[in-house]
Amino acid sequence: MSLMISVSGIRGVVGASLTPETLTDFTMAFATWVSRRKALQNPASDAKPKIVIGRDSRPTGGIITQLVSSTLNLCGCDVIDVGMTTTPTVELATAGEEADGGLIVTASHNPVEWNALKMLDEKGEFLTASDVEELLVILNEKNKESARWDGLGSMIANGSWDKKHIDRILKLDCIDRDLISSMKFRVLVDAVEGAGSFIVPELCRQLGIAEVKTLACLGTGIFPRNPEPVEENLRETMDILSKESCDLGIIVDPDADRLALICEDGMLFGEEYTLVACADFYLKHHNGPVVNNLSSSRALQDIAEKHEVECYSAKVGEANVTEVMKGCNAVIGGEGNGGVILPELHYGRDALAGIALFIQAFAEWKAVTDGTLSEFRKTFPNYVMSKQKVKLDGMTKESLAALFDAIAARHPEASINRLDGIKLDFPEGWVHLRPSNTEPIVRIYTEAATKAEADALAARFIDEINQSTIA
Structure with missing residues (x-):
């Protein structure tokens, strides 16, 4: 490598x-x-x-x-x-x-x-x-x-900066520790033995969470599983949480810039929905544009429309998202991998900021409904993504441009974005085709109302790519 x-x-x-x-x-x-x-x-x-x-x-x-x-x-x-x-x-x-x-x-x-x-x-x-x-x-x-x-x-x-970081978060005007404390939350934190092993549980305590249970929070650096916080790597944590009678689970990656959440029933809240939930809450306090990347869920666009603000999309990558955020003076943004960027603190993905916003949002909703986190999840627009890839040997910039031109020409009904590969927006969903920077492959991201529809949309475009390259 x-x-x-x-x-x-x-x-x-x-x-x-x-x-x-x-x-x-x-x-x-x-x-x-x-x-x-x-x-x-x-x-x-x-x-x-x-x-x-x-x-x-x-x-x-x-x-x-x-x-x-x-x-x-x-x-x-x-x-x-x-x-x-x-x-x-x-x-x-x-x-x-x-x-x-x-x-x-x-x-x-x-x-x-x-x-x-x-x-x-x-x-x-x-x-x-x-x-x-x-x-x-x-x-x-x-x-x-x-x-x-x-x-x-x-x-x-x-x-001293762990404490300063927590203090900065606690001083956000939208955080109400008394309300959070009144919920008597029981939370499981999994830091995969990474840098969040001590600061994340401490933040939870400082926020007013009644009981903080920890898993892989000794900071050894010997990861007990693949450390990327995606579903296939979190099944053991999901199973443990469902047996611990916790209200939610908090998982961060080794450097704690990405946040995943698990509901009380052991099911993932959804990595795409970390930013969606945080933005929906934060926009109630600070109105303004929001930003995600082109491969992130349409749900953020729906939330922006609900709050009557603009939603902008950047090329994939944290630096690209922050550049667009600065250009439009966005109040919150991030990526669909659980990365939340809050300019009020700094221009960088921050799982700790995401934790505070999310817990506050859940606490305010629960205070009115007395519902569970899985029920809270149902209050957001529901979409399902499919992530695939197709190998293209001998791929060049010129051949890729020709391929994307051909695909765009075949779909005049779609809204086309060529900022980062090609993204086609349809009423029923979208597809984003991105060439890898390190491998001869095109990554295919799709989103629709159901998993079957998202998979079918991906299969349709894989077939189009294969047919185009054969021709």
Whole structure:
């Protein structure tokens, strides 16, 4: 597996594609990029660049953090190490410490043998595509930033940001801890031994949840299952919850930027519906546009229409969603993988913010109805998605463009969006065809009123793709 490079940083298998040399090279390039950016923005300042670093719980995280921090010091950067914590916490800390950049040692939902460097700018946000281009140019330069013996950076530890993150969430004007406390909720938290192992249960307690039961919350970094919070990986947790008589289950991925929820009957609330439920609640308090990506559920559009606001869709990817959110001044947004972005806190997916909004929304509904979470789920528009893929050998940009042109021509009845592959909206559902950036495949996402209809829509377009490529 080769090293993966994107706007969120670099990612690879430790000891294979992610080596000490790779980590050192990219860290030096990042330090140089930060230093030059600081010099342009504050030419009168002679202060050393300041960089925040944090990590998830993976066994390789500590030693990689040491290597990266030492490299930054040798490049003349001061380092604030916030320790093992979540990705959104590091994002908040980077802005809160008025740092010049941030690094997160985490491979998110990838297996334990993977690790990564997520790179942040001075606002605690992922680098833009043009920023990454600049970084890659610097990577190939011989004269990267390097400090003299008397100009080395310092390193200090600051473990206060978990508390600060929770405090920021508790101060949201839409959160009513007294109401939540009155519900006497019993909750199961599964942090898959990741960075959310301690902060997520503590947030739940601070919100006023009466009983917080934990599963895989020791922070060992040895994931007991595939850590991506999707249904096929959560069956054991779903079974445990149904036997524990809990009101709901809360599951986060290893760096806690994605949130999944389980109903009291052991069934998933639905990863697409994390954002839908949070947006429906938040729009009652802060009216304004909402944003998702093109592969997210139509349910958010329905919620936007209910609140008489605009719903915009971005290309798939957190950085793309936040860019559109800024452009339209969206009050909330995210992706259908359980990622909630709340600009009131910061521009980044934040499972902790999602937890607070969701529990508050459920508490307010339950106070009136005394219903269960599975009944709460039925109050939202109901759609079902199908996710498929088809392999296309010899795929080129030109052949893909021709394929998508042909598909669009065959469906004049559909509303067409070519922002990210091709998306066709029909009255009864939609289909989104996206080429992979790493494999010769086209991913096929469909949504309809039932699973059978969504699967049939996917099969129909797989057949169209195959027929087009044969022709």
